[in-house]
Amino acid sequence: MSDQPTFDGMPVKLFxxxxxxxxxxxxxxxxxxYTYIDTPRPPRGGPWAHAxxxxxxxxxLREWWTKPLEERTTQVxxxxxxxxxxxxxxxxxEQAQRSFVRAKAWxxxxxxxVDVNDEPRGLExxxxxxxxxxxxxxxxxxxxxxxxxxVIVDYKTGRNAPEVDDxxxxxxxxxxxxxxxxxxxxxxxxxxxxHLPSETVVAYDHSPESxxxxxxxxxxxxxxxxxxALKPESDSNYRPNPSALCGYCDFARICPDAxxxxxxxxxxxxxxxx
Ligand code: SF4
Numbered sequence: 001m002s003d004q005p006t007f008d009g010m011p012v013k014l015f016x017x018x019x020x021x022x023x024x025x026x027x028x029x030x031x032x033x034y035t036y037i038d039t040p041r042p043p044r045g046g047p048w049a050h051a052x053x054x055x056x057x058x059x060x061l062r063e064w065w066t067k068p069l070e071e072r073t074t075q076v077x078x079x080x081x082x083x084x085x086x087x088x089x090x091x092x093x094e095q096a097q098r099s100f101v102r103a104k105a106w107x108x109x110x111x112x113x114v115d116v117n118d119e120p121r122g123l124e125x126x127x128x129x130x131x132x133x134x135x136x137x138x139x140x141x142x143x144x145x146x147x148x149x150x151v152i153v154d155y156k157t158g159r160n161a162p163e164v165d166d167x168x169x170x171x172x173x174x175x176x177x178x179x180x181x182x183x184x185x186x187x188x189x190x191x192x193x194x195h196l197p198s199e200t201v202v203a204y205d206h207s208p209e210s211x212x213x214x215x216x217x218x219x220x221x222x223x224x225x226x227x228x229a230l231k232p233e234s235d236s237n238y239r240p241n242p243s244a245l246c247g248y249c250d251f252a253r254i255c256p257d258a259x260x261x262x263x264x265x266x267x268x269x270x271x272x273x274x
Pocket of ligand 1: 241246252
């Protein structure tokens, strides 16, 4: 994908993007440049422990739903977590082990709440939709079918339990809903965050208007990105947006504008353990 603009008279080339690409631009245009524009790609920091933990949980839940009914047990969930567990980014073996025990409890408690007879319509499925100016796509953790409609399910393993506002205002979830409806040709307005640490499911049912507002906002962000690509090349392009989040930026080690030292790869896990 290129951010290259088109010329008058030529057909408009759709701007291909994911929710994460748009969010990266809003977080920090310089991070956007490092992530999507610069070649060769600047080196990123090493793996984050919380990302290792989240990936293992997501992978275990994905594979669990592919098992035959008789194998959809909490024990199999634990086996799958073990299969996908990685210790990349943890401070030491002790911290990794404590985190594994916590993740095991999340999976066990979560799987006790699901109906093993359900058959998700999609697992880590890529969905997409086009608008007049955008080609949007995203990968959804799980897509359920309930009462003749699709429901977007996104697993969360972070520290804070989400609120309804978080679900309603999530551009990613709205884009997934629009993409699922277009890709799978079935109504999809319901989106859910399943937060494993707090054992909460927070749901929101979008109206056509609220989905449209998210799409319009995505188009407006994309226009900002494309306008930046039109500027003459200069060091001031893709301005940095230093903030406390710089510590958790993958490029903090190489970015001269980082406002804080790079956080330790296990910093988020340490906070979770408090
Ligand atoms: S370290 Fe901060 S300023 Fe630099 S790219 Fe990352 S978020 Fe932007």
